[in-house]
Amino acid sequence: MKRFIQVCIVIVATAVAAFAQRGQGIKEIPYDMVPNFLKLPPNLYMGEGIGVARDSKGHVYTYTRSGATRLFEFDDKGNFVREIGPGNYAMEMAHAVRVDAQDNIWIVDEGTNMVVKFAPDGRPTLILGRRPDPFDGLPTTAVFARNANPPLPYRFDRPTDIAFDAAGNFFISDGYGNSRVAKYDKNGKFLKTTGSFGNGAGQLNTPHSIQTDAKGNVYVADRGNNRIQVYDNDLNFVRSITGIGAPWAVCITPGTHQYLYSSNSSPESNNSAQMATSGEIYKMELDGTILGKFGKGGKLLGEFSTTHAMDCRNENELIIGEITSWRVQKVILKPGAAK
């Protein structure tokens, strides 16, 4: 019953957000799709396309909820290269993969409350958080519970994503249980935490995706509050970006002129009734000015079924991971052809 009400709230909130979006005249950005971008070997399957990221060579990493949660690497053409960390102790319920400036591969797992950094050769080199030990007890049902206690520096509660600044500091959005963003130095030493559950300025309701810009500002997809919360590098609240639906996944492009993409993903159940009012992805200036949008909810090529992760190392070539169609799509934007 409780879950049913939660689902209803999500649906209503999504609908309201859809109607409340800024500027009815947002221009559509034309785009092409690359069909069947990822090519897996026989008997290897993608599950939910939960995490996706590219490295400096254009290789694509997917952190997928398949039979087991697994981390795969593909080359820039989508050919399978290898699996990283098979049977890794931190892998249980994928939530994000990101690649830092040195091509280290980081995973965030909400089933073990862990973040692991893999060197480019696949060795784990930094481990944060800790898988609950078996003596903490077995819940018989998965209960969605907010952590009422102040978050501990090195313990996450269903963390969601990670981002890095130029100094190598990293930021973890944490998450479904905690409602905070935590900052660590490059050696994994805790520096700061901000945020609590709520909808006030700087508060968070399911911080679900996180990115930084070149200045080190931090952008948090505050999914449950239908907004992106922006913080400076010391995690002081700067502003809120609204009118873009429920941001499930965000990414920021590199280069001198950076852009912010945010997906208003269709609800988790992928109820087809919501496809008409969600699923689009917004392109923005870093200050939140909307430049355009593209896509809609759906199961077909070029439609998006609950986008969960986006990579935009190339401004006009996005890699998009979806939950419910078990795929990773490559999208080629053609902004010059905008109507």
Place this chain on the structure above:
Amino acid sequence: MKRGTLLLLAFVALVALPAAAFLAQAAVPSIAYDAVDFLKPPANLSIGEVAGVASNSKGRVFIYTRTGTVNVSVGTARAFAHGPSRLLEFDQSGKFVNEIGEGLYALTYAQSVRVDRQDNIWVVDQYSNMVVKFDPDGRVAMTFGRRPETAGSISATAPATAGGAGAGRGATPAAGAAPAGAAAATPPRGGGEVPAPPAGGARGAAAAAGGRGVARGLGTQGDSFNRPTDVAWDAAGNIFVSDGFGTNSRILKMDKNGRFLKVFGGTGSEPGQLNKPASIAVDAKGDLYVADKGNKRIQVFDNEGTFKAQYANVGTPSAICISPGSHQYLFSSNSNDPDNLDNGEIYKMELDGTIVGKFGSAGRQMKEFGTVNSLDCQSENTLFVGELINWRVQKITLKK
């Protein structure tokens, strides 16, 4: 208070007065050391928390690691857990050699591995409540304790309790002592897949009650363990097991054939009593050293279990080892809690408790330590250090 004092000393030593620095160092000398990331597993082998590390007479290194994924399957009204802990062997250079006991019934939640004088390999498992002896060829030679049949009962009508996700792990009562069905009432930790608790059932409950008419924390006599933690031997081959992190706080002594001799300890803080004995070692005379973690002390017992001494000036002893040779040393790790990076230093002591020096501190870099759970003293100046939160073994060389 102690930490505050240390911080103050550190501050003075670093910033203010060279004279004070000299005094601080005179109190507990720092030992210079080198460290290497020892294990070199192949790419398809994922090492997790290194709960146990031990070397044999030929320099081979064994680790007992919590890795892979815990599988919980549902049977007739019960859950069954299939654990992912693995016993792995490496050569002197850290190159992977082979796996021992793959898929073995007892290997579920690693706690310790030790190698005896005959190069038999012993593992201690918290979740299966078992101690298993492998001969040098890797065959199972002797087993102690019994794995609980199930991981707990499943109740379809369990109330959905809220919150509690961040409840202190240290304060969690031992699930092994809970009656069957208690798993259903355990506050959830905020979702995700959480491994099962160990079995409840009559044996665990009896242990919780202190057995029948025995002192609290002594459990039932014999090898009925509740989250056992470590194993050690004297020169005659008698076996000591520390038991453990559950409701027992005792030491079990058996002869070399596994026949019960005695238990001693019991829950408490008086001399001779124990609170979560975490690690044990025996010296050449047969005296037993116990890392009495919950009481923040090392206790020394003679070979018959009579209390001899306690050392309460080395933080929270979480892992200990005694070096070989004619002049033996005792090493003890004041390990950090996984939730912080406090403490973490390792002490070198004379067997009488006199501190020779210390090295290291908590952290994630090389030469720092992340919740050390096991120490192997290959020699007085060569140690293998197994870390929980850094998933690695560091080979430490102490400089003279």
